[in-house]
Amino acid sequence: MHEPDVDVLIVGGGMVGASLALALADSPLRLALVEAVPPRAAGQPCYDERSTALAPTSRRVFQALGCWESIAVGAAPITEIHVSDQGHFGMARLAAASEGLDALGHVAPNRVLGRALHERLAGQANLQQFCPARVTGLEDLGDRVRAAIAADQRLDTVTTRLVVAADGTRSPVREQLGLGVRETDYGQVGIIANVTPERDPQGRAFERFTRQGPLALLPLPGGHASLVWTVTGPDSERLMALNDAAFLRALQDAFGYRLGRLLRIGRRASYPLNLVRSRARRKGRVVVVGNAAHTLHPVAGQGFNLALRDVAQLAEHLHGAAVRAEDPGAARLLDAYLAARAPDYRRVVGFTDGLVRLFSNRLPGVTLGRNLGLCALGLMPGLRRRLMQQAMGRSGPLPRLARGLPLAVEGVRQHG
Template identity: 35%
Template sequence: MTVAAMRRMDNPARARILRRMNTDLIIVGGGLNGPALALAAAQAGFTVTIIDSLPLDTRKRVNFDGRSYALAHASMRLLRGIGVWPKISDKAQPMLEIKVTDGRAGEGPSPWMMHFDHAEIEEAPMGYMVEDRHLRRAFLDAMAKDKRITHLSGETVVAQSVDAAEATVTLASGKDISGKLLIGSDGRKSGTAERAGIKRTGWGYGQTAVVCAVKHEKPHGGIAHQFFMPGGPLAILPLTQDRSSIVWSETDTRAQALMAMSDTDFLTALRPAFGSFLGQISLTGARFSYPLGLTLANSFIADRVALIGDAAHGVHPIAGQGLNAGLRDVAALADVLENARGRGEDIGGAQVLARYQQWRRFDTTTLALATDTFNRLFSNDNPLLRAARDIGMGLVNAAPGLRRTVIREAAGLTGDLPRLMRG
């Protein structure tokens, strides 16, 4: 628009034009997947504006609060590729083994189990445990150093629209931002998806995850444990400094009672399920809880809109693959956009976005169904199902080829890997 044309406009319209920002990509959501995509896209030469509803000071908090993530080996490759991994590698705990058992709290595990060792694959370790505070700070620092990224914190989107050339969002502050593509990375209740008219399919499990961290007397040896109990699985995941992250899935009623307990009473309730193999335990950091369910966007794309992470798919934490699936979205979308630009295509065009959906839709649906099936199979005390699953775990453990396949799947090394995850 020329200066003369702007002068002919009335004052409110002129002010609105002056408040408009233009960018290649608009990313709504400043958690983890959004910043990962911002860095990957900026590295490929795109300009990015990321909109985060939380204030920057909140994101930058450095106190340990107990929240941690299991990063698959392929996800580590992505973080290394976008320059984040060197900032957190010394704070990450390698996962060298995974032990999966079945049983009841206070009775010890079933003799049937699955044991996966990192030594069975060439790309070992299988993955890493990284604390939320370290990962978020590394993303923020990396984005602040990249001039192609504009990070707007403490801002919320109140409206969005698309036309043949661009997508536009309006912020609560009154600013408009226009870009070639709008990306929703704003969680399971994605406003971006809702405003784009994308419906969701899903259901609750009647379970709630209680998340915390404990310090223990004995070293964990880099071993992750998954203990299936009638109310839901208990994951004990190794952190640095002889600490472990706890993800305890229980019935909603039981979880509510656990969250209402004092720290002393909570530890008393946890010990029969946790066991004594790591000695005495004590809480470190806070406790969190969140309801568990399955939610899938009926489409990962709309006109000039793409969804990543929980905005596209939210699964049960039974396999610890939620963040890894989101980072795979990031790597795939970055690949698709870079290739499209190389061909001279409109990066927000329907054909380009269809390639992204085709790449990710089947994998994420398969993951959702697998976690749903496993949770239903294991979160009960049916004696017939218990016998069947125990025998099944024993058979998997006795088959080296099948065991290796499971390890590679958990490490994120199977399927059509995007460039940033190929190493």
């Protein structure tokens, strides 16, 4: 066996790739991370205008990785979720206190998450970073993979036992491998922006089913709120073309006055919303993770949370292999990782897809069923708890990091 330059090469330093690099900080593995866009640049997804609702499992992963404190200072806890349907009777309220929790989740601006992750990566001893740089080709050499990395005027090659493709929805690595995708076009667009309402949301998150589509307003620190409004393509064009005052009027009309008047809105951005699933998640010594493996509709705020549990499980398998001096790119190891993640993956994709179809539908029978469902949620604690467990990422066995435990098992200390 030839000695490769590194053990694991991560393509893509978005929130998922960066989290994996950090999760492996304490392992004996030699890592390389290649990211096309420099930190803090406008096109870097870690630094865009979006916010991410983090489930308690994600909070525990970040706690175990030692970066939760720097995230928490810029994040807002969700203490209550208020679900309603514009123009209908159904309404449900899910409260952290009645579940014996301090928070149902936290909302962190992507900028805060990106900064917390990249600051920690900067001092990581077992990590070599290539940024801005792109992986432009992969060659399978049997016992390792040779990656071509293009940066400005340079072309480097790096050999590795394992490639982890965390390179986003249109994953160039997945394309090169010819893995193919299953794609469901919901015909919807997500409009996102930060909004300042008259009244501080104070931990309340709102999910409202409007004539145009589901609208979420999530609490942010400083009395602000993060908007994700799912609308059809033509509605998105019309709403994006409005000036701020006219957009705020349309939003106020759809959302109502639960937070008083909506006073200000920041820069708007729009994202096409599809369900994109890679047909396979491994080929040879390459695995795909994050948006490259599964891009979900944001209606239930599950995409990153699911990906972070994948990262936690993959890190656990890789760490175990490193401690046993095994090949981190071995098919058996990677297939065991994928098998461990399959039930959670199936549940979350099914749950999210079901919610999109249920809540985007305006047929009278469906609207009535949905409203009865919302009332039932209020009345039936068992049903409510099951839905909450799912939304909070807790329905199934969890990897160590997602339980807040370090990767290293007691007595097996590595590194240095």
